[in-house]
Amino acid sequence: MALSQIAEIGNLTLVLGLVVSLYLIFAAIFSQRKQRPEFLVSVKHGVWVIAGLTTLAVFILEWALLTHQFRFEYVASHVSRDQPVLYTVSALWGGQEGSLLFWVWLLSLFSAAVLIQHFGQRNPLVPWVIAFMAFTQAFFFALLVFITGPFTLLAQTPADGIGLNPLLQDPGMFIHPVTQYLGYVGFTVPFAFALAALVTGDLGYEWIRVTRRWALFAWLFLSLGLLFGMRWAYVELGWGGYWGWDPVENAALIPWLTGTAYLHSIMIQEKRGMLKVWNLALIMLTFLLCILGTFITRSGVIQSVHAFGVSSMGPLFLAYIAAALVIFTYLMYRRLDQLQEENRLDSFWSREATFLLNNLILLGAAVATLWGTIFPMLSEIIAGKQITVAAPFFNQVNGPIFLALIVLMGVCTMIGWRHASPRHLLRNFIPPAAVALSAALALALLSVRDLYGLIAFTAAAFVLTTVLLEFYRGIRARMRMYRENILVAPAQLVNKNRRRYGGYITHLGVILAVIGIVGSTFFQTDIQKNIAPGETVSLGRYTLQFEKLKMTQEGNAQVIGADLSVFENGVLVDTLRPIKAYYAAADQMTTEVAVRTTALEDLYIILAGWNDDGSATLKVIINPLVVWLWIGFGVFVLGALIAMLPDPREAQAVERVRAEKALVGASSATAP
Amino acid sequence: MEIFVILALVLAVILIIGYPLVNPARYRDLIERGRTSARYNDLCDARENIFEALRDLQFEYATGKLSTADYQQLDARYQTQAADVLRQIDALQAQTQNARGRRDCPRCHAAASASDKFCAQCGAKI
Amino acid sequence: MASVLQNSPAKPVARASGYSLKYIFGVIVLLGVIGFVMFNSFQSNAVYYYTLSELYAQQNELIGRTLRVNASLDKASIVNDQKNLILKFNLIEGEHALPVVYRGVAPDTMSSGESVVAEGKLDGSGVFQADSILVKCPSKYEKSPEQY
Incomplete structure (x- = not known):
C-alpha cells in the first residue's frame, strides 16, 4: 500500500471515530428515554468499535514514527534518524496532534474498561456514563479531524526529520506525559458517573462507590505525573530546583489539589451523608481543570500569548468547558431537593470539621494558583495589558496555606468522627506537641536560623509523631483485642482497614516530601566559579578538583563533560562529570547535571560553560535533604496503592458473618 | 485497493454496531433487570458502609478517641440503620424470588434453591 | 445516609x-x-509586560521598577562571558534596541532563540538588568520549558 493510502486510512479511523461517537451519544440516551435495550447493546458494540479504531490510528502513527515515514508531517517534525528508539516511541505523545490522539485513545480504552466493569451488572448509570464519555470523545475527534490531524502528508519526503526536542529526550519525559494523561483522562470517568447519577436521580451509594476507586486511580496518576515532571526538571533543566511555578506545572497541580479535596470530603458523604452538593461540585471542578490543564499544556497559550497568537483550539476548548459546566450545574440545580444534608455538623471538634477545613484550604490553594496562572491571559483580554506574577507570588500565598494544611493533617488524625471529647483530645495532643517542641529546640541549637524553615520542620515533626502514634495505638489495640503478636499486628492493622491506613501511609509520604522540600528550599547553598584544570572549588564539606574537559560523540549528540574529583572533608569519595550535549539536528544544547545523592544532601553540579583555554565554569549547589522528597513520593504512592486495593474478600466474608450474627438480635428487636 | 479497504472498514463498523438492532426482542428484559439490580447493589453498598462504620467506631473507641457515652449512642444508631437496610434487602430478595422462583446468594451470586438456608458456594446465610 | x-x-x-x-x-x-x-x-x-515601544514611551517612570519585556533577540549582539557568567544581548523592536545584562548561566537555547522574555529592572543608564530570562525558539515544539 502506498503511503498516501495509509494516511487516508488513518484519517478515516478518525472520521469514523467522530461519527460513531456522535451515534453513541444519541443511541445511549435514546435507549434510556424510549426503553430500547437493543440500542444499549449497540452502544456496547460501538464502544468496542471506537476502542478498535483509535488503537488502529495509534498503531498507524507509531508505525510511521518507528519506520521513519518522513512524508508524514508529524513524523518529520518529531523524529530524526539518529534519535534513540525510546524517544521515537514517545514522539507519539511528544507533539500536539499525537498527544490529542493519545488522549482520545486512553479515553476509548477507559470507556471499554467501564463497560467491562459494569455492563454485566446492568448498572443503569452506565448508558449515561457512556453518553458523556462519547461526547468528550467526539470533541477530541473533532479537534483531530477539523483542526489538527496527525496524518497530514507533506508534498515531498524530507531526507531526515527535525527530531524530538532534545530537552524532552530524557527517561523522565518518556514516562511523565503518560502518567499525566492517565490522570487527566482518568478523571473523566468519575465526572461521567456523577453526571449520570444526576441525570438518573440515583444519587445513592452507587456512583460514589464506583467513582471512589476511579478517582483514586486518576489522582494517583496525577501524583505520579507531578513526580516524574519534578524529577525531569531537577535532572534535565539544570537550574538546581524541581518546581518553578510555571503555567504547565501549575496546570498539573491545580486539579491535583481539588482532587485531593474530593477524596477527603467524599468520606464525609459516605459516613455522614453530608456535603453532597459540595462533592459534586468538586468532581466537576477537578475534571474541568484537567481539561484546562490539557489545553494549557498543549497550546502554550499562557506562556506566550504574543509569540504563538491565539491558538485555533482555544475557543473550542473553552466552548467544551462551558458546555460541560452548564449541563452539570443545571442538572445539579434540578436535583437539589435530593441532595439534602442528612446530618449536621455536630461540633467544631470533629473530624468532619477538620475535613471541611482541609477542603477549604486545598480549594484556596487551587484558586490562588489558578488565579496566578491565568491572570496574564485575563489581564490581556480585559485590560489589553499582560500582567504576570512569578514564583514569589506563589510562594508567598501557597507557603502559609500548605503549612496550615500540614498542621491540619496532624490535628485531623487525632480527632474522632462526630465529636471529640476535650479530655481525649488533650491527651492525644500532648505527645506530638512535646516532640515537635523538642525538635524545634534541637534544630535551634544546631544553629538552624531560618525562621520559616524552623516553623515548617516543627510542623513536620508534629504531624510525623501523630501519624506514628496512630500506628502505635492501632497496633496496641489489635494486640489487645485479637491477641496478635508484634509482627502480625502491624500487617493486619493495615490489611484490615486498607483505606484508613493506606491514607495514613500517604500522609507519611507527604511529610517526608515536605522535609525534602523545606530542606532544599530554605537551606540551599551555591557557588559559581571559573576554574582551570587542576584547580579546585569548595562548598560546605565538599571540595571539587577539576581534572580536564572531555569531548565525545554519544548517539545523536556531541558531548562535552568536565571530569571532577569530589573530596568530602579531604577524602576522595567520588568522581563526577557534568556535561553539555549539543544536538546538531535540532541545533540545540542541553545541560545534564551531575548529582551525588546522600541521605543528608545532594551535591548538584552544572557545567555552565567552558573556554578555549581549557577552563570550565561550574555552578555547584548543595540541596539539603532533597532525596527525602523522592522517597516521600515513593511512600505516598505505596499508601495510595494500598488504599486502592479492594478489601480482601475472605476477611470481609468472615467479618460479615460475624457482624450479621451480632445484628440478628438488633434486627428482630426493632422490627415492627 | 484503497477503496476496498475503506469500504471494508466502514462496512465492518456499521455491521458491528447495527447488528443488535436487527433483533430487538432478544434484549427485552434488560432494562427492568437493571433497575432491580441497581437497587440491590445500592442496598448492599449501604450495608457495607454501615458495617464499616461500626468496625471503625469500635476501633476508634478502642484507641481512645471516643467517650463511652458517645460510643454507645453511635453504636445504637448504626445498629438500627443496619437492621433497616437488612430488612430492605430481605424484602427485595423475596420480591425477586417470587418473580423468578429462585434466589441468588447475596454475596457470591451463586444460584441457590428456595429451600437453602446457606449458600453452597461460600457459606453465606441466604 | x-x-x-x-x-x-x-x-x-x-x-x-x-x-x-x-x-x-x-x-x-x-x-x-x-x-x-x-x-x-x-x-x-x-509584573507588567511591556513591548519596547511602550517601554521607551514611559522610560523615566519605569526606571527601577520590576517589569517584563518581550522582544526579538538580536543574535549578533550576544556576548557570553562564560568565565564570569555574564550574558549580554540586545532586544530589538522596530528602531528600538534595548541592551540586556543577565548574570547567571546562559540558557541552552540562547543561540537558537528567536525572541526573549526578560524580567528585571531598567537601570538609570538605560540597560535592562534581568533577573530571569525565558528564551523562545522558532521551532514547532509546543512545549518549550521555561528556563531560569
Whole structure:
C-alpha cells in the first residue's frame, strides 16, 4: 500500500471515530428515554468499535514514527534518524496532534474498561456514563479531524526529520506525559458517573462507590505525573530546583489539589451523608481543570500569548468547558431537593470539621494558583495589558496555606468522627506537641536560623509523631483485642482497614516530601566559579578538583563533560562529570547535571560553560535533604496503592458473618 | 485497493454496531433487570458502609478517641440503620424470588434453591 | 445516609439549613484570610509586560521598577562571558534596541532563540538588568520549558 493510502486510512479511523461517537451519544440516551435495550447493546458494540479504531490510528502513527515515514508531517517534525528508539516511541505523545490522539485513545480504552466493569451488572448509570464519555470523545475527534490531524502528508519526503526536542529526550519525559494523561483522562470517568447519577436521580451509594476507586486511580496518576515532571526538571533543566511555578506545572497541580479535596470530603458523604452538593461540585471542578490543564499544556497559550497568537483550539476548548459546566450545574440545580444534608455538623471538634477545613484550604490553594496562572491571559483580554506574577507570588500565598494544611493533617488524625471529647483530645495532643517542641529546640541549637524553615520542620515533626502514634495505638489495640503478636499486628492493622491506613501511609509520604522540600528550599547553598584544570572549588564539606574537559560523540549528540574529583572533608569519595550535549539536528544544547545523592544532601553540579583555554565554569549547589522528597513520593504512592486495593474478600466474608450474627438480635428487636 | 479497504472498514463498523438492532426482542428484559439490580447493589453498598462504620467506631473507641457515652449512642444508631437496610434487602430478595422462583446468594451470586438456608458456594446465610 | 434510607424512621433528619451562623462565619473568615494574603502578595508581585515601544514611551517612570519585556533577540549582539557568567544581548523592536545584562548561566537555547522574555529592572543608564530570562525558539515544539 502506498503511503498516501495509509494516511487516508488513518484519517478515516478518525472520521469514523467522530461519527460513531456522535451515534453513541444519541443511541445511549435514546435507549434510556424510549426503553430500547437493543440500542444499549449497540452502544456496547460501538464502544468496542471506537476502542478498535483509535488503537488502529495509534498503531498507524507509531508505525510511521518507528519506520521513519518522513512524508508524514508529524513524523518529520518529531523524529530524526539518529534519535534513540525510546524517544521515537514517545514522539507519539511528544507533539500536539499525537498527544490529542493519545488522549482520545486512553479515553476509548477507559470507556471499554467501564463497560467491562459494569455492563454485566446492568448498572443503569452506565448508558449515561457512556453518553458523556462519547461526547468528550467526539470533541477530541473533532479537534483531530477539523483542526489538527496527525496524518497530514507533506508534498515531498524530507531526507531526515527535525527530531524530538532534545530537552524532552530524557527517561523522565518518556514516562511523565503518560502518567499525566492517565490522570487527566482518568478523571473523566468519575465526572461521567456523577453526571449520570444526576441525570438518573440515583444519587445513592452507587456512583460514589464506583467513582471512589476511579478517582483514586486518576489522582494517583496525577501524583505520579507531578513526580516524574519534578524529577525531569531537577535532572534535565539544570537550574538546581524541581518546581518553578510555571503555567504547565501549575496546570498539573491545580486539579491535583481539588482532587485531593474530593477524596477527603467524599468520606464525609459516605459516613455522614453530608456535603453532597459540595462533592459534586468538586468532581466537576477537578475534571474541568484537567481539561484546562490539557489545553494549557498543549497550546502554550499562557506562556506566550504574543509569540504563538491565539491558538485555533482555544475557543473550542473553552466552548467544551462551558458546555460541560452548564449541563452539570443545571442538572445539579434540578436535583437539589435530593441532595439534602442528612446530618449536621455536630461540633467544631470533629473530624468532619477538620475535613471541611482541609477542603477549604486545598480549594484556596487551587484558586490562588489558578488565579496566578491565568491572570496574564485575563489581564490581556480585559485590560489589553499582560500582567504576570512569578514564583514569589506563589510562594508567598501557597507557603502559609500548605503549612496550615500540614498542621491540619496532624490535628485531623487525632480527632474522632462526630465529636471529640476535650479530655481525649488533650491527651492525644500532648505527645506530638512535646516532640515537635523538642525538635524545634534541637534544630535551634544546631544553629538552624531560618525562621520559616524552623516553623515548617516543627510542623513536620508534629504531624510525623501523630501519624506514628496512630500506628502505635492501632497496633496496641489489635494486640489487645485479637491477641496478635508484634509482627502480625502491624500487617493486619493495615490489611484490615486498607483505606484508613493506606491514607495514613500517604500522609507519611507527604511529610517526608515536605522535609525534602523545606530542606532544599530554605537551606540551599551555591557557588559559581571559573576554574582551570587542576584547580579546585569548595562548598560546605565538599571540595571539587577539576581534572580536564572531555569531548565525545554519544548517539545523536556531541558531548562535552568536565571530569571532577569530589573530596568530602579531604577524602576522595567520588568522581563526577557534568556535561553539555549539543544536538546538531535540532541545533540545540542541553545541560545534564551531575548529582551525588546522600541521605543528608545532594551535591548538584552544572557545567555552565567552558573556554578555549581549557577552563570550565561550574555552578555547584548543595540541596539539603532533597532525596527525602523522592522517597516521600515513593511512600505516598505505596499508601495510595494500598488504599486502592479492594478489601480482601475472605476477611470481609468472615467479618460479615460475624457482624450479621451480632445484628440478628438488633434486627428482630426493632422490627415492627 | 484503497477503496476496498475503506469500504471494508466502514462496512465492518456499521455491521458491528447495527447488528443488535436487527433483533430487538432478544434484549427485552434488560432494562427492568437493571433497575432491580441497581437497587440491590445500592442496598448492599449501604450495608457495607454501615458495617464499616461500626468496625471503625469500635476501633476508634478502642484507641481512645471516643467517650463511652458517645460510643454507645453511635453504636445504637448504626445498629438500627443496619437492621433497616437488612430488612430492605430481605424484602427485595423475596420480591425477586417470587418473580423468578429462585434466589441468588447475596454475596457470591451463586444460584441457590428456595429451600437453602446457606449458600453452597461460600457459606453465606441466604 | 443515602437515598435507600430516605424512608427510615430511625434516621435523624437535619436539613441543609441546619448549619448555624457560627460555621458560616468561620468559613467567611477563612476565605477572607486567604483572599487577603492573595491580594496582598499579588500587589507586591504583579509584573507588567511591556513591548519596547511602550517601554521607551514611559522610560523615566519605569526606571527601577520590576517589569517584563518581550522582544526579538538580536543574535549578533550576544556576548557570553562564560568565565564570569555574564550574558549580554540586545532586544530589538522596530528602531528600538534595548541592551540586556543577565548574570547567571546562559540558557541552552540562547543561540537558537528567536525572541526573549526578560524580567528585571531598567537601570538609570538605560540597560535592562534581568533577573530571569525565558528564551523562545522558532521551532514547532509546543512545549518549550521555561528556563531560569
